[in-house]
Amino acid sequence: MMASSIANRLLLLLAAAMALTTLLAPSVLAWRRPMLARRRPMRVKVYVQEYLGDGPETTEKVLVRGPGPANPTLYPPNNLFGDTLVMDNLATKSLDNTSAPVGRLYGTYMVSSMNHPVHVVSFTLLLTTQPYNGSTIVMGGIDDSSPVLEHALEHAVIGGTGAFRGAQGHVVGKLVKVYSPTHVVMELDVYASVPVPWTQAEEVPASPLIIDH
Ligand SMILES: *[C@@H]1O[C@H](CO)[C@@H](O)[C@H](O)[C@H]1NC(C)=O
Ligand SMILES: *[C@@H]1O[C@H](CO)[C@@H](O)[C@H](O)[C@H]1NC(C)=O
Secondary structure (H helix, E strand, O other), rough: OHHHHHHHHHHHHHHHHHHHHHHHHHHHHHHHHOOOOOOEEEEEEEEEEEOOOOOOOOOOEEEEEEOOOOOOOOOOOEOOOOOEEEEEEEEEOOOOOOEEEEEEEEEEEEEOOOOOOOOEEEHHHHHHOOOOOOEEEEEEEEEEEOOOOOOOOEEEEEEEEEHHOOOOOEEEEEEEEEOOOOOEEEEEEEEEEEEEEOHHOOOOOOOOOOOOO
């Protein structure tokens, strides 16, 4: 009699503990999950058509002529420390400039070393096709063309908008085609991840046990 009553009490306690665990589980998760870095990988590859020189089709123009001194390590020659170019380049789906346009690459680059072939770059890729129409990827860093002219350059993916909100990662830029001194094509290969919005958090009722974050 006594033993069975204790057993019953234990069972009740166990049931209560289980119920509590079940009740708490979603809220505990709701509290913990946003703290985990849940990120989704994103990949974008575009080809940037760079029209250089002085012609009417030029899409990269000298914004300011730097104060110098002359930096003899850059090609083409005649570069001054601080020289800054502004770009509005067409981005296409493949190397060919007649392939589908997918966006524009806006930005600047500036001779930022006095005696090394280094530019500081800042650019934003605006995508204009689905699935990322209207989204931007913000990139920046330096171009150091010391070893060879045609090598891969890596820049940081600093952030983004739209589908690329909170983006982090890197972008590899490669000169893939030199049509002429006034038309070259860069391949931009973006490896990024974006935070996954934890929409389920909105479905979990707020609990007085949980401190609001
Ligand atoms: C495409 O590139 C070629 C080679 O540079 C050039 O002759 C042609 O004008 C370009 N076409 C367009 C539409 O820009
Ligand atoms: C991209 O978005 C713009 C602005 O909302 C719209 O005018 C355009 O038709 C869209 N293009 C595609 C390919 O969805």
